[in-house]
Each structure stands twice: as C-alpha cells, then as structure tokens.
Amino acid sequence: MPKITVGLDIGYSSIKVVSLSKEKEQFKLVSLGSIPSPQPGLFSDTDADLEALATSINKLFSASKIDTKEVVVALPESRVFTRVIDDLPYLTDNELTSAIRYAAEEFIPMSLAEVNLNWQVLFRSQAKTTNAKTVVLVIASPKRIVAKYIKILQMAxxxxxxxxxxxxxxxxxxxGNNPFSPGTLIMQMGATTTDFTAVSKGLIWLTRSISTGGMTLTRSLAQHFNFEVSQAEQYKKIYGLMEDQLGGKVFEALKPIVDIIAGEGKRVIQAFETKSLHDPIKRVVLSGGGAKMPGLVIYLANILGLEVQEADPWFPIIKDQGSIARLAQEAPSYSIAVGLALREED
Ligand SMILES: Nc1ncnc2c1ncn2[C@@H]1O[C@H](COP(=O)(O)OP(=O)(O)OP(=O)(O)O)[C@@H](O)[C@H]1O
Ligand SMILES: [Mg+2]
Known part of the structure; x- marks a missing residue:
C-alpha cells in the first residue's frame, strides 16, 4: 500500500482537504474537497463553535472518502511570529540556540514560555572567518493557538x-525547494488576510500578513452599492476588476482595496531587495480564493511591473487526465492543503 498523506487547511471561509499518495518518488492525487466553514468558526474560542468546525471537518472527510486519521495542519501567518534573523556571526548549534532565544525575545510580543520556537538555518558560512555569518528563519507559534487547533482535531x-x-x-x-527558481513573491489572498512570502532559491526570506482580504473587498462593494453581502460576493466574482463592465463601477469600488494589497506587495519586494543576499523578485504567484478575481492578474502585473501568474499547486502532482480541467478552476484555493500534504517529515 502506498503511503497516504493528508493536508487540511482550516480557513475562515472554507475548509479544504487534499490527500496524496507517494509512488516511486512522485506524488499522486487521491482525493480533494472543500466545505464552507461554520461561522464564527476560528474567530471563536468556545467549545460549541470548535465542535461545529470539527463536525464540518468530519463531513468533508466523508464526502472526500478520506479515512486517514493523521493530518498535517497549518497555522495562519497572522497568528504566528515569523522573522529572518540575518545579523548573527558564524555560530555552532549550541550557540545558535541561545542566540535565537535572545533574538526572539525582541520580536515576540509575549514571553518565550508562551510560544513554541522553531527555526530553519537558511545560510551558514563554513568557518569562523571575520565576515562569516548565519541566517535563520525563526517561527514562534503561541501555545494557545496551537492548543486550539489540536483541540479541533481531537474533536474531529x-x-x-x-x-x-x-x-x-x-x-x-x-x-518547492528548487534552488534555481527565480525570486518569487507569493501573495496568498484568503477571506480575512493577505499573506506575502518572498522566496529565493527555494527558501523563505520574508513574510508579512495584513488584515485586508476577500472579505474586505466584498464589504466595500456591499457598502458602495448598498447590497446584501451575498450579492456583493457575486458581483465581486463575476465583474471583479474588469474596468469595461458595468461602467467601471465595480472596478472603482474594489480598486482602493486592491491598491492597499498591491502597495503592501511592493513594500515587501523593496524590503526583500534591499538585502544584498538575494536575487531580485522576478515573478508574483497569486494564491488563495481571492486569486480568482477576474482582471486581478493583469491589474497587479501593471502595478507591480512584474510577471504575475495564478497559483497552480497541482502542477507537480500526477492526476487523472479527466480531472485536469476541473482541478484548474479551483487551483489557487488548494495551495496550502496541497503543500501540507506534500510535507514528508513528521
Ligand atoms: N472568483 C473569485 N473572485 C474573487 N474572489 C473570490 C473568488 N472566489 C473566491 N473568492 C474569495 O476568496 C476568499 C476565500 O478564499 P480562501 O478559501 O483562500 O479563504 P479562507 O482560507 O477560507 O480564509 P482565510 O485564509 O482568511 O482563513 C473569499 O473572500 C472569496 O470571496
Ligand atoms: Mg486560507
């Protein structure tokens, strides 16, 4: 039996699941699915609301015919503290541990006892030369948030x-971890947040999360036209940033919000490129449900002056010929679930 891996992405607007099998060093799609998240969902801390999430997860697993109990889950970028520390000299493993704890105290707004600290060495000079250095990606996850996710899983x-x-x-x-891929900015547009990740040589060098996302766009339309939220949601999906539709009125209501997101993207690119270590950012990959907004790819390409493409997490995965067209429609929504299922180490 090939090993099955399952990635579970619990979003504020929908829950996505992907299961893959690994055969001869290649991942193959076994199953996928999504279900709307119950509200208030992850916004809440009460047992009843977390139970509702667990029930939806169980429904999703049954509908997708997944019976694997072990899953890989993600914490939202907005809830963790991520930082690249690049001003350390050459350090041994032991020295590194204490240097990271020391540095973490500066960028984490809570005590170290309240977080799980993880890190990944991005770069370490060979020897103790005068300009030798160590660069690490540090992630601090509040224990309270981790416990909440584990609780939901237990309930499910x-x-x-x-x-x-x-x-x-x-x-x-x-x-992926392709050292030859060009410098890339991933823009992940979910319902509640947009997350930016600058990736060079397969490694993460900078992340940022802002609380402007798909819901902000919908709310802006609803206000502008005095629509119900559900109607605004439809208009967003149908007309998006198409300037030639409805006399450009939808475009005008959405533009200021999209410009906030694009502006943050620009700042992340600038911050990344002022560090001399890296290649410049050559392309932007648009991911998350918001990536599917009509006209967005072209609009961002013009504003950022870079190649912009819609995310396709299915690209490296073996799938049935018959399912390719259907998978392409929802592709950007599954980037996180696919990435989780692709994780090999425990
Ligand atoms: N065709 C479309 N055009 C514009 N927006 C869309 C389209 N399809 C989905 N969206 C938006 O994408 C958002 C949902 O994306 P996604 O599923 O990535 O979010 P989520 O994971 O549930 O939320 P979060 O990541 O914030 O927890 C919603 O705001 C929805 O309106
Ligand atoms: Mg999401």
Whole structure:
C-alpha cells in the first residue's frame, strides 16, 4: 500500500482537504474537497463553535472518502511570529540556540514560555572567518493557538502528524525547494488576510500578513452599492476588476482595496531587495480564493511591473487526465492543503 498523506487547511471561509499518495518518488492525487466553514468558526474560542468546525471537518472527510486519521495542519501567518534573523556571526548549534532565544525575545510580543520556537538555518558560512555569518528563519507559534487547533482535531477524532505555517505550506507547493527558481513573491489572498512570502532559491526570506482580504473587498462593494453581502460576493466574482463592465463601477469600488494589497506587495519586494543576499523578485504567484478575481492578474502585473501568474499547486502532482480541467478552476484555493500534504517529515 502506498503511503497516504493528508493536508487540511482550516480557513475562515472554507475548509479544504487534499490527500496524496507517494509512488516511486512522485506524488499522486487521491482525493480533494472543500466545505464552507461554520461561522464564527476560528474567530471563536468556545467549545460549541470548535465542535461545529470539527463536525464540518468530519463531513468533508466523508464526502472526500478520506479515512486517514493523521493530518498535517497549518497555522495562519497572522497568528504566528515569523522573522529572518540575518545579523548573527558564524555560530555552532549550541550557540545558535541561545542566540535565537535572545533574538526572539525582541520580536515576540509575549514571553518565550508562551510560544513554541522553531527555526530553519537558511545560510551558514563554513568557518569562523571575520565576515562569516548565519541566517535563520525563526517561527514562534503561541501555545494557545496551537492548543486550539489540536483541540479541533481531537474533536474531529484526527491526529496532527505535523503543524506548520500557511506560508511554509504554500511555498512548498508553489515554489518547492528548487534552488534555481527565480525570486518569487507569493501573495496568498484568503477571506480575512493577505499573506506575502518572498522566496529565493527555494527558501523563505520574508513574510508579512495584513488584515485586508476577500472579505474586505466584498464589504466595500456591499457598502458602495448598498447590497446584501451575498450579492456583493457575486458581483465581486463575476465583474471583479474588469474596468469595461458595468461602467467601471465595480472596478472603482474594489480598486482602493486592491491598491492597499498591491502597495503592501511592493513594500515587501523593496524590503526583500534591499538585502544584498538575494536575487531580485522576478515573478508574483497569486494564491488563495481571492486569486480568482477576474482582471486581478493583469491589474497587479501593471502595478507591480512584474510577471504575475495564478497559483497552480497541482502542477507537480500526477492526476487523472479527466480531472485536469476541473482541478484548474479551483487551483489557487488548494495551495496550502496541497503543500501540507506534500510535507514528508513528521
Ligand atoms: N472568483 C473569485 N473572485 C474573487 N474572489 C473570490 C473568488 N472566489 C473566491 N473568492 C474569495 O476568496 C476568499 C476565500 O478564499 P480562501 O478559501 O483562500 O479563504 P479562507 O482560507 O477560507 O480564509 P482565510 O485564509 O482568511 O482563513 C473569499 O473572500 C472569496 O470571496
Ligand atoms: Mg486560507
């Protein structure tokens, strides 16, 4: 029996699941699915609301015919503290541990006892030369948030095989660890947030999360036209940023919000490129449900002056010929779930 891996992405607007099998060093799609998240869902901390999430997860697993109990889950970037520390000299492993704890105290707004600290060495000079250095990606996950996710899984009778961040998962599925891929900015547009990840040589160098996302766009339309939220949601999906539709009125209502998101993207690119270590950012990959907005790819390409493409997490995965067209429609929504299922280590 080939090994089955399952990635579970619990979003504020929908829950996505992907299961893959690994055969001869290649991942193959076994199953996928999504279900709307119950509200208030992850916004709440009460047992009743978390139970509702667990029930939806169980429904999704049955509908997708997944009976694997071990899953890989992601914490939202907005809830964790991620930082690249690049001003360390050459350090041994032991020295590194204490240097990271020391540095973490500066960028984490809570005590170290309240977080799980993880890190990944991005670069370490060979020897103790004068300008030798160590660069590490540090992730601090508040224990309270981790406990909440584990609780939801327990309620759903599932076990976490691993827990990582959404940006790590999306980077794995959209860029991989290919050292030859060009400098890439991943823009992950969910319902509640947009997350930015600058990736160079397969490694994450900078992340940022802002609380402007798909819901902000819908709300802006609803206000502008005095629509119900559901109607605004439809208009957003049908007309989006198409300037020639409805006399450009939808475009005008959405533009200021999209410009906030694009502006943040620009700042992330600038911040990344002022560090001399890297290649410049050559392309932008648009991911998350918001990536499907009509006209967005072209609009961002013009504003950012870069190649912009819609995320395709299915690209490296073997799938039935017959399902390719259907998978393409929803592709950007599955970047995180696919990335989680692609995780090999426990
Ligand atoms: N065709 C479309 N055009 C514009 N927006 C879309 C389209 N399809 C989905 N969206 C938007 O994408 C958002 C949902 O995306 P996604 O499923 O990535 O979010 P989520 O994971 O549930 O939320 P979060 O990541 O914030 O927890 C919603 O705001 C929805 O309106
Ligand atoms: Mg999401």
């Amino acid at each position: 009778n599932l076990r976490p095989r691993a827990l990582e961040t959404e940006t790590i998962a999306a980077t794995r599925s959209l860029v």
